[in-house]
Structure formats: structure tokens, C-alpha cells
Amino acid sequence: MLFPTYNVGFRRGEEWTIVTGQIRNESSRNFALAVFKIVLFNKTYPIGSGIIKIRNFRSKTTKSFEQMIIGVGFNLIPSIEKYDIVLEGGS
Helix, strand or coil: CCCCEEEEEEEECCCEEEEEEEEECCCCCCEEEEEEEEEEECCCCEEEEEEEEEEEECCCCEEEEEEEEECCCHHHHHHCCEEEEEEEEEC
């Protein structure tokens, strides 16, 4: 896996959920800006998504992230069964 994640957690926002964690760049590429899409799932379907932007993401480094997922109220946090974080692009 080129971009493994660690310590991913969910916490309450106003009417949204905040996702926090760390992501590591195991690729050989340095990014001035890396853009990832995060999708949250319950058992059967996606319940929300957002965009994570990581600046100055050098090869073999780990960076922390925090992203608001609008439209996913904190009451849905217990139903989150999995998440996908995928590189969408970078420069």
C-alpha cells in the first residue's frame, strides 16, 4: 500500500463528523500537494465523503490530517464500519 493510514478516528462536530488520523507516503514521489478522497461506509453503502489535502508530502514521511465530513451527523459515527482513502491527484 503506497499510502497507509494510522490512528484514524471520528469525533463529533456540530452537524458533521470530523475524521482525524495520519497518512504515510510510501511512494518514491514527493508531493507539493497531495489530494485524497475519503469515503465513509456503513454495512451496505457510502454515507459520506470528503477531500483531504496534504501539503509538502515528501516520500517516506507521515503527516496528520483532519477533515470535516459534512452531512454525516455525529449520531452516525457508530454506524461507520469502514472507510477508503484514495489518492485523487497531486503536484
